[in-house]
Amino acid sequence: MIPAIIVFAYLAVVLYIGIFAFRKGSTGSGSGEDFFVASRKLGPMVFLLSIFGTNMTAVAILGSSGFAYQRGIGVYALMASSSGIVIPLTLWLIGTRLWSLGKKHGHITQVQFLRDRWESGGIGTFIAIVTALMLVPYIIIGVMGGGSTLETISGGLVPYAVGGAIVAITVVAYVFFGGMRGTAWVNTFQTVLFLAFGVTAFTLIAKSVGGFPATMQAISEGPQSFLLTRERMPAEEFFSYMFIPLSAVMFPHIAIMCMTAEKVTHFKRTVVLYPICILLIWLPSVYLGVVASKVIPGLSPSEANDVIIRLLSQNTSPILAGVLGAGIMACVMASDSQILALSTVFTEDLFAYYGGRKKFGPKAEVWAGRTFIVLIGLVSYVIALALKEKANIFELAIRFAFSGFAALAPVMLAALFWKRSTKWGALAATLWVVGCVFANWHLTNISDAIAPKPPKRPAASAMRGGPAAGGGPAVQRGPQAVHQVRRTRNQAALRRLRAMAQRLLHLCWKPLRVVLQAAPQKECVLQVLVPAAPEVQVRVVLVDQAERRSHRHKCASSHSWVICSYADQST
């Protein structure tokens, strides 16, 4: 619970920063420009750290490590090094021009620029709706990452639904009060925190796993050696990922963030340091994801989302795990600027454009923005609950948000650099993107059903303790094992043990049933029956208060009954 308390303290700090920004903002003009782009007054360091922090989301730590756990080191080249050159290039080429035009003509969003460019309100409205719909999955992954991080870091005491709600409420609260100023300050604080996270986590885990050279050597000699190469990564897929960072141009939160710089020269430092910042956060995440494939084998893709938190919990003390968990949370909570951006799109591009500002005045514009912030937070939370265990963070982001926005980049390039471009061309390009995103979604859905799957174990017989149909290892199960449980003298200890095992394994396998295979000695083995999945054995070590301190470096929980490790027996 200590790590969770530290993460809660961190959440309180970011909430305070947001409210402090609200107080500072309330002494200002109170206009839409102040709320949505901080009166275009951000200084060079805040601009660099907040634009970088805005772009680093749950994908950067959780998604990258989870994806590296499955696909290996190639994930860094796939996303990080390509982003390290393409995003600064787009900021240099496009961001600076958007800033200049925004300052000259009072644009707050890129849709306002596109409307002026082609002198068409309709094309702007269409693009605003499309970008809003494609941004929603990106916000959802923030809530999913927050829920999953809190659940894992608290050892299951804070369930996914509650964790997601806490993160969503915190983000909505400081965006609601602080607007862009609050979001930028929180992003700056968060960026410093998660950059420190990368270096610290790397050093601590290296010590704990007995040095990286030995771990890497073991991986290279085992069946997972493909993780150290890109041999299972098609060259075409690798090439196609080079286009993904183009999404930065069209992401509303990045475009709006470009408008917040006080001077265009603030972009200079940003574009030079951006690749280094990406390196500092992605290298440890990807590397630790690969290391985790050796230390914590056998996780499914959705479980792999929080592999880095599992690695930290098992290899650091509870206090350090909490501090590092706060670092992860800092990255996950970058959904703040996306919520603000979506609210800005609704307010500026729809509400104000269609007469809301004229009719209700500039104060109502800010309050409309705040109302949208609450609604977006609520909708994202509900969808994140429905998607639990159904989607991998990395894939969700790539499939809908990154791909869609990257495909829209030519529209922005044409608007800025192609004099003969027309609104009809822009409409055709946007319709094509919508069609492709839908086709992608449909093809993924049908391919899920026809893709080959591992043999399933009949759920009913497994739950009753019947014979295994899948030919797995012979294990004692069902009534026989339960009988052993009844013979055990220490019933209270047994109850605690089973509750603890259930709580921990709830994070990994659901539904499941835990039965005790041996009496709770100092060290015993639990047999876990998972319908339609291989058996998992859990090694449980009973430690008292004094021993806990000496075991903490390798134990997953601070409870009396501590589960040290588990392994998929079928692999």
Added chain:
Amino acid sequence: MKIGLALLVAAVLVLHHDIWNWKDASLVFGFLPVGLAYHVGYSLLASGTMAILVKYAWPKNLDDDDEVAA
């Protein structure tokens, strides 16, 4: 100058596709897979490239806009 800088950017983008490291699992310094080490170097190269672009290809007209706005 412009052509030289465009060629530099194109070369850097092409260098991202290090097909020669595709199946190489050897370790640099005993702990860093060579494919990963290459792309760490690539990130540094990207930063250097951007520094060159900022120095020699910065859109000066935007600086003027900046001064007018100030």
